[in-house]
Amino acid sequence: MNRRRERVVVVGAGLAGSLVALYLARQGHEVDVFERRPDPRSALARPEGRSINLGLSARGMRALDGVGLLADVLKHSVPMRERVVHSPEGGVRVQPYGVREHEILHSVLREELISLVVTAAEAEPEVRFHFDHLLTSLDRETGVVQVASTAGGEPRTVTADLIVGADGAFSTVRQELQHGLRANHAQEFLPWGYKELTIPVGVDGQPRVRLEALHVWPGHEAMMVAHPNRDASLTCTLFMAYEGPVSFAALDTPTAVRDFFRQRFPDAEELMPDLVREITENPVGHLVTVRTAPWRYADRVVLIGDAAHAVYPFYGQGMNSAFEDCMVLDECLTAHPDRATALAAYEAARKPHTDVLADLSTTNFEDLRDRVHRFGYSASAAADRLLARLLPQRWVPLYAMVAHTTIPYADALARANRQDRILRRAGAGLALATGLAATAAARRIGRRRRATRR
Ligand SMILES: Cc1cc2nc3c(=O)[nH]c(=O)nc-3n(C[C@H](O)[C@H](O)[C@H](O)COP(=O)(O)OP(=O)(O)OC[C@H]3O[C@@H](n4cnc5c(N)ncnc54)[C@H](O)[C@@H]3O)c2cc1C
Numbered sequence: 001m002n003r004r005r006e007r008v009v010v011v012g013a014g015l016a017g018s019l020v021a022l023y024l025a026r027q028g029h030e031v032d033v034f035e036r037r038p039d040p041r042s043a044l045a046r047p048e049g050r051s052i053n054l055g056l057s058a059r060g061m062r063a064l065d066g067v068g069l070l071a072d073v074l075k076h077s078v079p080m081r082e083r084v085v086h087s088p089e090g091g092v093r094v095q096p097y098g099v100r101e102h103e104i105l106h107s108v109l110r111e112e113l114i115s116l117v118v119t120a121a122e123a124e125p126e127v128r129f130h131f132d133h134l135l136t137s138l139d140r141e142t143g144v145v146q147v148a149s150t151a152g153g154e155p156r157t158v159t160a161d162l163i164v165g166a167d168g169a170f171s172t173v174r175q176e177l178q179h180g181l182r183a184n185h186a187q188e189f190l191p192w193g194y195k196e197l198t199i200p201v202g203v204d205g206q207p208r209v210r211l212e213a214l215h216v217w218p219g220h221e222a223m224m225v226a227h228p229n230r231d232a233s234l235t236c237t238l239f240m241a242y243e244g245p246v247s248f249a250a251l252d253t254p255t256a257v258r259d260f261f262r263q264r265f266p267d268a269e270e271l272m273p274d275l276v277r278e279i280t281e282n283p284v285g286h287l288v289t290v291r292t293a294p295w296r297y298a299d300r301v302v303l304i305g306d307a308a309h310a311v312y313p314f315y316g317q318g319m320n321s322a323f324e325d326c327m328v329l330d331e332c333l334t335a336h337p338d339r340a341t342a343l344a345a346y347e348a349a350r351k352p353h354t355d356v357l358a359d360l361s362t363t364n365f366e367d368l369r370d371r372v373h374r375f376g377y378s379a380s381a382a383a384d385r386l387l388a389r390l391l392p393q394r395w396v397p398l399y400a401m402v403a404h405t406t407i408p409y410a411d412a413l414a415r416a417n418r419q420d421r422i423l424r425r426a427g428a429g430l431a432l433a434t435g436l437a438a439t440a441a442a443r444r445i446g447r448r449r450r451a452t453r454r
Pocket residue numbers: 011012013014015016017034035036037050051053054055056133134135136166167168169171172194237285286304305306307311313315316317318319320321322
């Protein structure tokens with residue numbers, strides 16, 4: 001692949017598609033990117049019910065750094081140094097994200113991030129973005145794709161050496177790639193959806209809550225998180241069931257909305273003057289996990305990002321892992337001149353890890369919903385952080401490995417499981433030692449009492 005210039009078609013100019021276009025252009029290829037939505041830099045572009053801002057962490061940062069974009073992106077982001085957990089009683093508990101200075105997340109606007117990457121990719125002489133253009137079909141044997149303008153007119157035919165499917169969780173490229181093959185495909189929707197709400201800037205121009213943090217309002221039946229924006233507002237994402245007594249459907253009157261917030265997120269309600277209007281007008285987004293294989297066909301078609309592995313957003317890793325895909329694909333294409341081998345190496349390097357990420361993301365949903373506000377959870381997170389401080393080379397909490405390192409996800413989980421076993425054994429040892437000491441003390445007291453009586 002790196003030996004001669006080839007023609008690449010990228011389908012989708014979301015986060016993954018725009019970054020992979022830049023990586024492939026830097027390899028010297030001619031890249032055409034087709035995106036059904038308008039140019040993100042135009043006023044018309046609006047995310048279709050998808051989150052407005054995202055948490056960027058180590059993997060995404062490394063991939064952006066690989067094409068020299070990190071410094072610029074960080075200038076457009078707000079650092080999130082800790083998690084602030086709000087309780088229904090109105091109290092807050094602060095949980096640092098890591099033990100070291102750099103172990104923080106960065107909140108960045110989706111459209112702003114895509115715009116930065118698209119602008120950088122477009123600066124490469126051989127990259128062309130075609131917005132408002134939809135892929136309608138592709139022939140995986142010949143590399144012929146059909147694209148149609150969303151404004152209408154006859155579809156266009158383009159022939160590519162390589163087609164990269166970066167067209168998201170409901171990928172058309174994936175359907176065409178896997179059609180008629182012994183493909184595995186599992187798609188699972190969470191019974192909860194999400195809605196975006198706003199904590200605007202205060203009347204004094206100051207943020208209404210601590211800005212450089214991710215705010216979390218956990219809850220068994222509904223939860224909310226808030227990411228900071230550069231204008232000192234915060235974008236909240238409310239997660240809850242679609243239907244039922246506690247659900248988006250039940251928030252059908254202004255009174256129902258206010259009662260619900262006063263009961264569950266009382267300190268947030270005071271910060272959200274547009275709450276009723278936003279709940280009424282904003283759409284409910286869906287959350288889906290996709291596990292699928294194969295991700296590639298011969299030397300011709302390959303999937304990246306959500307098209308290959310959509311995950312629930314509760315570990316904040318969807319975009320980060322999509323960016324990591326771009327970097328790994330680039331490395332595999334460089335390492336293996338035979339493209340079919342390169343694509344196979346890429347899938348083998350990524351799939352086992354993104355499958356683990358899907359599990360981790362589901363578990364983190366359960367943690368945020370049920371456990372994060374419990375004393376036991378905070379205590380074990382604090383023990384994890386203490387051990388990480390005492391044994392920095394040997395002890396790294398799972399969250400830190402996922403968010404602040406680029407250790408592959410499955411390796412991170414295996415290491416965390418080993419650490420847990422050690423902690424459990426140490427805990428059991430401590431409990432046993434405490435039990436033996438207590439028994440010995442009771443015996444001593446008994447002996448003393450008997451001696452006094454005598
Ligand atoms: C509520 C929420 C919060 C999130 N928070 C985080 C977070 O904090 N951190 C994080 O890392 N991740 C987060 N994510 C996940 C992240 O948004 C996704 O993983 C990421 O957007 C995937 O990027 P992608 O480019 O693969 O897919 P997408 O962003 O879905 O982009 C796919 C693109 O393909 C285009 N397209 C689709 N079909 C066609 C077609 N036929 N022809 C042409 N174009 C097409 C679409 O218009 C779109 O622009 C969150 C997701 C949600 C829903």
